[in-house]
Amino acid sequence: MTHIAIIITAIGLAMDTFAISIASGMTIKKSKFRHAVRMALSFGIFQAVMPVLGWLAGWGVKDFIEHIDHWIAFGLLSFIGAKMIYESTKLEKMEERNEFLAFGTLMLLSLATSIDALAVGLTFAFLDIEILTPVIIIGSTTFLLSLSGVYIGDKFGHFFEKKIEVLGGLVLIAIGIKILLQHLLGN
Secondary structure, eight states: OOHHHHHHHHHHHHHHHHHHHHHHHHHOOSOHHHHHHHHHHHHHHHHHHHHHHHHHHHHHHHHHHGGGHHHHHHHHHHHHHHHHHHHTTTHHHHHHHTOTTSHHHHHHHHHHHHHHHHHHHHHHHHTTOOSHHHHHHHHHHHHHHHHHHHHHHHHHHHHHHHHHHHHHHHHHHHHHHHHHHHHHHTO
16 A cells, blocks of 8 residues: 555545544534544544554454455445444534533544544555554654644534545545456456
8 A cells, every 4th residue: 555545545544533533523612622622632632542452353354265355355445435424414413512621522523423433444454554653643644733723623614524524535545446457457
C-alpha cells in the first residue's frame, strides 16, 4: 500500500470523527480551543492505538487465512464504509443532546469511531503492511481533522456534517474494491 493510499485511508477513517467534531462545534459555544484539543486528542489517540491492536490480532491469524485475505480486506472496508454512510443519519441525534464534552461520552465516541481503525489494522496485517507509518498518519490526520472540525462546525457545520461522513464511507469502500481488484487481476 502506497503512502497516498494510507493517507486516503486515514482521511476516510477520520471522517466520522470529523463529522462529530463539526457537530460539536455547532453545539458547544464555550471554551472552543480547550474542547477542540481535548476532542482531537481523544479521537487521535484512539484512532492510532486501534490499528495496532487490529494489526497484532491479524498477525496471529494471518497464516490461516492468507488465501482469502483480499476478500476479508474488501469485506471489512466495504462494511466499515457502508456503516459510516448509514451512521451519518444518526449524527443529528447526538447534536440534539449536546453531550460532547462529558468525559464518558467522549471516551465512548472515541471507542466507537475507532472500531473502524481496528478493522483497518487487521487488514494491514493481512496485506503485510508495517504498522508504524500508517499509525502515525492515521492518528495525526484524525487529530488535525477533529481539531479543525470543531471550528468548521462553529462557522459552517450545518452545510457539511452528513456529507463528510458519507464521503468517508465511499472512500473506504473504494479502497476495498481496489485491493480486491488488484489481487484478482494480479497487479
